[in-house]
Amino acid sequence: MSEDYAAKIKGSREKALLCVDNISVSFDGFQAITDLTVILDRGELRCIIGPNGAGKTTMMDIITGKTRPDKGHVFFTADLEDLTGLPEHEIARRGIGRKFQRPTVFPHHTVRENIELALASHKGVLLSLFSRFTQRERERVDEVLTTIRLQSLQHNLAGNLAHGQKQWLEIGMLLAQDPRVLLVDEPIAGMTHQEVERTAELLNSLAGSHTVVVIEHDMDFVRSIAQQTVTVLHEGKVLAEGPMDAVQSDPKVIEVYLGE
Secondary structure: OOHHHHHHHHHHOOOEEEEEEEEEEEEOOEEEEEEEEEEEEOOOEEEEEOOOOOOHHHHHHHHHOOOOOOEEEEEEOOOOOEHHHOOHHHHHHOOEEEEOOOOOOOOOOEHHHHHHHHHHHHHOOOOOOOOOOOHHHHHHHHHHHHHOOOHHHOOOEHHHOOHHHHHHHHHHHHHOOOOOEEEEEOOOOOOOHHHHHHHHHHHHHHEOOEEEEEEOOOHHHHHHHOOOOEEEEEOOEEEEEEOHHHHHOOHHHHHHHHOO
């Protein structure tokens, strides 16, 4: 990676925030990703789709530091720091949050306490639930609860929430850490129709203040949230990229994915 290359990206896409640059990785001889380049813009909601084994989860693993690529870089265009050389917790501190398919919350703590714990952990200090938060921190917790629409349930135990509510709480826990990029993996699995609709509203509301990347197989859901660009992966490469209407009518995409 060079400063000239990064400057070229900035010049061609002044809103560029994060660049996955020419990434390749193999596992036991299997080439999972080959020369993959994906550029994410500030405040966009990007949908990543593709058949099983296309490299979607591996790409997220590389962005978050769970997997080291054989070659290539991941960097924020503002500072050019190569994230691929950092441990997972340092990448998270630099502003990349990830939500997995299954929600991970603290079931024996209240909804509010879950948000407070996420806020405290991001600060890197050992705060207990009995520590005193500043007025601004309490206000931040309130803001997050309002965003995820769980303010009326803030004193309920997280373990008693419905499945969809747990998913929203985990998104809220990430929001408390103020990520620049929010990676969300199959957010609507197991949700009711009403929960799916509210999840679409939530993710759409986050775009603008955050860059949101959603991996999802449910094409109806993708159509409901795809605001600008959809990226289709196949065999570890970008098969197609563009507006939803163009992508879903692309013969190559229909052949390898939508026609399944």
